[in-house]
Amino acid sequence: MGVVKVREEQAIRRLTDHLVETYTDTYPVERVEAAVGTARRRFEGHPVREFVPILVERVARRELETEAAAAEAGDLVASSSDIESASATPQSVTDQRLNMDLRQSIGSVFTKNRIVPLSVAAAIVVAAIVVAVGVRQPDSPATTTPAAQSVTTLRGVVGSEKVAFFSDTEVVEALARNGVRIEVDPAGSRQIATSVDLSKYDFAFPSSGPAAERIQRARNINAKYTPFSSPMAIATFQPIADLLTAAGVVRPGPVATFDMARYLELARTDTQWDYLPGNTAYQVRKNIVVSTTDPRSSNSAAMYLAIASYVANDNTVVQGPAAEQAVLPAVSKLFVRQGYTENSSEGPFQEYLAAGMGPTPLVLIYEAQFVEAAARGQIKPGMVLTYPSPTVLSKHTLVPLNAEGDRIGRLLSTDPQLQRLAAEHGFRTGDTATFAKVTADNHVPVPADLIDVIDTPTYDTLEHLLDGVAQTYN
The missing domain is CATH 3.40.190.10 (Periplasmic binding protein-like II)
Structure with a gap:
């Protein structure tokens, strides 16, 4: 079994365990495993495998949430056979889209971590049914537009x-x-x-x-x-933010910042979490490292490299072979010490959401990921968004x-x-x-205006730096 296949199997097992835990009060284990299996079969034969686990989780989660919402709405809507009897003709593509939209409308009433009054939920569902059935009449212009x-x-x-x-x-x-x-x-x-x-x-x-x-x-x-664009950010947890505040890395405020210069000092001296004075919240014997994606394939890691190289180069954009060689020892350490890294920014962020601060106390993300997760109700109390100082705008x-x-x-x-x-x-x-x-x-504190933002190096310089980091893996 190849390395890619092994990683995929491990990722599928992790996401299955996570979904089983998430839906433990709703479905038996067998139902969740079946949803994952069905979703996975959709991607059989796809040549690019790195993103299959992410897509499988999205498809399986959508199926389980839609099914749960439909079951919860059962007392409010007619049975599916009653709805479909409104039209005796086979479903057109438009009809199928309407049914999909109806299911998503029902699901949205119940699955966004908020309780909707019964009368409001009933009104939404009934309105959706009226629209769906009304458009499906034979003389409807929508079927012949x-x-x-x-x-x-x-x-x-x-x-x-x-x-x-x-x-x-x-x-x-x-x-x-x-x-x-x-x-x-x-x-x-x-x-x-x-x-x-x-x-x-x-x-x-x-x-x-x-x-x-x-x-x-x-x-x-x-x-x-x-x-559109999104600045790079670092997601963490309140106990970790408190530790790093005492260490001079995190600066609290309406929008918390992450001092990259101070962080690089800790990385240079191989500081471990259990070295931090007064650390009773995260006593582990491993280096203080921000989790990223693989710099050899992923943009978010390349953006992190742009930030770190700028700070290591006396707050100047790296330019020229001499500057590249000067910063490589410092920035390479930030990646090599992470061990295995994933190809997609979705991977480490999903682990952050699911596994807590144990494996991922600090994770580099796009601001948009945190905001979108908050809108979905996935951000739990104690999860903290910080911004590297300086940061870069991912365009x-x-x-x-x-x-x-x-x-x-x-x-x-x-x-x-x-x-x-x-x-x-x-x-x-x-x-x-x-x-x-x-x-x-969604109560996400973000800077309205981004001020401490730097330019990325040219493509050629960034490629040279990435190649230099890649060589240190060997």
Whole structure:
């Protein structure tokens, strides 16, 4: 069994155990395992395996939550056979979409960690049924609209943190109204720029400017779009934040910051957690390390490298072979001491959400991941978001590979509804009011204006640094 296969099996076991624990009061173990198995079979034969466990968990969780919500709503709605009897004709594609939307509408009433009054829930469900059944009548114009026949399917390869956005039903509908259906494949941003076969895609959508620059240069493309962005952040837990506050790394405030210069000092002297004075909360004999993804394939780790190299280079963007060689010993240590790292930013963040501070006391993430998780009710009391000082802004940059890809870039950048939906997924867009409302509603303290932000090195310099780090793994 190959290394990739072993890692996938281990990841599937971990996510299965996590889902069993999550749904222990709702389903027997066998039901959860069956949902995982069904989801996994959907990705059999897929050549890119790194993201399969993440996608399997999303599909299985969606199935279990929809089923649980439907069961809880059973006293409020007619049985499925009663609903389907409203139309004697076979379901069209539109009908199937409406049924999917109905299930998601029902699920949204019950699955977002809030209790909805029975009368309100009943009204929402009944309204959804009225809409679904009404549109399915034979004389309904929705079943014969010309727009439904003129939707163009386009393909893109995107950073994994954007998969949830493109899977959102509202995003799908907004794109369909513009005559577009998008299919996306996830990949690490560095993989997108260097090893993914882009000939079968209409657009590439990595998570950083340098990766996009590499694609543009290789394919002689001038156009690019930056529909949204997200600063890098470090997620931790209150006991860890308290320890690091005493050590001079974390600076509390309305928005907590993480002093990278002080952190690099601790890394340089091989400071372990149990060395910290007064440490009674996390007495473990391992180095103080921020968990990241694999710098050889993932953008978030590359952004972390950009921050660390800047600080190690006397707060100056690294430029030239001499500066590169000077900072490599300090920054390489930050990665090599982590041991195994994953290819996707989704991996370490999901472990942070599921496993607590034991294995992941500090994890590098995109701000958008924390905000989106808060909107889903996944952030538990004691989870803390801090911002590296300095930080970098990860600019999610779309490179159109043909005219249709250019159309997607313009849509994502200018369509008000798509901009609003991106903000609801935690991304910073031109719709600053929606982003501010999302973070306020979900009690996530974020800086309204990013001040302590640095530029990343050029693509070539960043590649040299990444190659240097990669060599230290061997």
